[in-house]
Amino acid sequence: xxxxxxxxxxxxxxxxxxxxxxxxxxxxxxxxxxxxxxxxxxxxxxxxxxxxxxxxxxxxxxxxxxxxxxxxxxxxxxxxxxxxxxxxxxxxxxxxxxxxxxxxxxxxxxxxxxxx
Amino acid sequence: xxxxxxxxxxxxxxxxxxxxxxxxxxxxxxxxxxxxxxxxxxxxxxxxxxxxxxxxxxxxxxxxxxxxxxxxxxxxxxxxxxxxxxxxxxxxxxxxxxxxxxxxxxxxxx
Numbered sequence: 372x373x374x375x376x377x378x379x380x381x382x383x384x385x386x387x388x389x390x391x392x393x394x395x396x397x398x399x400x401x402x403x404x405x406x407x408x409x410x411x412x413x414x415x416x417x418x419x420x421x422x423x424x425x426x427x428x429x430x431x432x433x434x435x436x437x438x439x440x441x442x443x444x445x446x447x448x449x450x451x452x453x454x455x456x457x458x459x460x461x462x463x464x465x466x467x468x469x470x471x472x473x474x475x476x477x478x479x480x481x482x483x484x485x486x487x
Numbered sequence: 488x489x490x491x492x493x494x495x496x497x498x499x500x501x502x503x504x505x506x507x508x509x510x511x512x513x514x515x516x517x518x519x520x521x522x523x524x525x526x527x528x529x530x531x532x533x534x535x536x537x538x539x540x541x542x543x544x545x546x547x548x549x550x551x552x553x554x555x556x557x558x559x560x561x562x563x564x565x566x567x568x569x570x571x572x573x574x575x576x577x578x579x580x581x582x583x584x585x586x587x588x589x590x591x592x593x594x595x596x597x
Contacts, residue, residue: 402583404584404585413587413589413590414530414575414587414590416584416585416586416587419583419584421583426584427584462529462530464530466583474579474583475520475532475535476520476530476532476585477532478529478530478531479529480528480529481529
């Protein structure tokens with residue numbers, strides 16, 4: 372099993388540019404989560420999907436952020452326009468019915484975004 | 488949503504010493520999960536606790552869920568340098584979402 376795949380692993384961009392982060396969840400998992408991690412704010416849930424449908428996007432900071440899941444094997448998180456305060460590590464995670472029905476989440480390696 | 492407070496924020500221990508991190512909630516939790524994140528890595532699931540007073544062990548790691556299901560702890564016996572990382576507790580809400588605690592960053596000095 373390849374695990375959750377994220378790309379790119381690192382992104383450096385200038386303020387005002389559009390940034391697109393990509394995620395491929397583990398095959399068979401029907402829940403997908405996008406998180407942002409910073410030293411100041413810790414690990415924050417931005418949005419999550421069940422069966423490709425966005426369930427809760429209350430964690431999305433503002434309208435500059437958008438996420439899509441066009442099918443069960445792909446999701447994107449887009450920031451347009453990007454700002455320096457968006458610099459963080461962005462994780463994608465997926466979950467399905469695990470052992471003991473635990474629904475544990477499996478995280479991808481993350482995308483380290485730097486906006487200058 | 489669920490909120491969990493985790494303490495301490497940082498812990499430095501000498502290799503071989505024990506380590507404990509605590510997770511507290513003002514509300515009753517349906518279950519709690521623990522994750523470990525190595526420096527530069529991503530969170531990795533360790534375990535889930537569901538039952539009141541539950542205790543689970545993984546080698547040198549002992550996980551407890553309080554009787555009132557409002558608190559949990561992770562205890563590591565005789566720490567090793569491989570234990571370095573940040574340990575997070577996470578409370579599950581509706582539809583499988585998790586609310587993560589702020590984490591305890593463990594440093595093990597050789």
